[in-house]
Amino acid sequence: MTDSDLASQVKTRISEVLKRRPESSTHSSHGTYHPSSALGNAFTFGGQSAIVGVVAAGLRNSLAGRNAGFALPIGAFAAVGATYAFTEAVVANQREASDTTSVASGACAAGFLLGLGVRSIPVAVGTCSLMAAAAGLQKYTNGMNTRHSQDTEKSFFKPSAVVESIRRES
Numbered sequence: 001m002t003d004s005d006l007a008s009q010v011k012t013r014i015s016e017v018l019k020r021r022p023e024s025s026t027h028s029s030h031g032t033y034h035p036s037s038a039l040g041n042a043f044t045f046g047g048q049s050a051i052v053g054v055v056a057a058g059l060r061n062s063l064a065g066r067n068a069g070f071a072l073p074i075g076a077f078a079a080v081g082a083t084y085a086f087t088e089a090v091v092a093n094q095r096e097a098s099d100t101t102s103v104a105s106g107a108c109a110a111g112f113l114l115g116l117g118v119r120s121i122p123v124a125v126g127t128c129s130l131m132a133a134a135a136g137l138q139k140y141t142n143g144m145n146t147r148h149s150q151d152t153e154k155s156f157f158k159p160s161a162v163v164e165s166i167r168r169e170s
Helices: 003-019 038-063 071-095 100-116 121-140 151-156 161-169
Strands: none
Touching: 038 071, 071 100, 100 121
């Protein structure tokens, strides 16, 4: 085997490798679902919710004339956030699709947990359905990101000269 044959083989191998595109770490180009860790999501979202609970407890105590307690709001926020994230991930992993159903089921579980804090099953079922409807509708409509402004809005809300100059440059 000569050096030119070896060089041509290396070139063909390199071109074959470069033609293949690597798949994304979360989703492939074909749109297949990749499962996520339910416990990892629960701990992450529960911790973030606990931080929000600390802020809520601080506001609650500062606005009240007495010490209203810190543990209950922090624990409630953390538990509701972790329950939502865990349930949403488990349903999405079982169905192999992160869609409206998985989001609504996570919100329903979180709402049911909130309702149990009142010690009433009707309240738990009501908050379950209310939160599931709200979260499912938000996911279904994609948070209104697909909304396009109409021509009347464009003509009424005219952009400033600075915005127009930036648009022209890009």
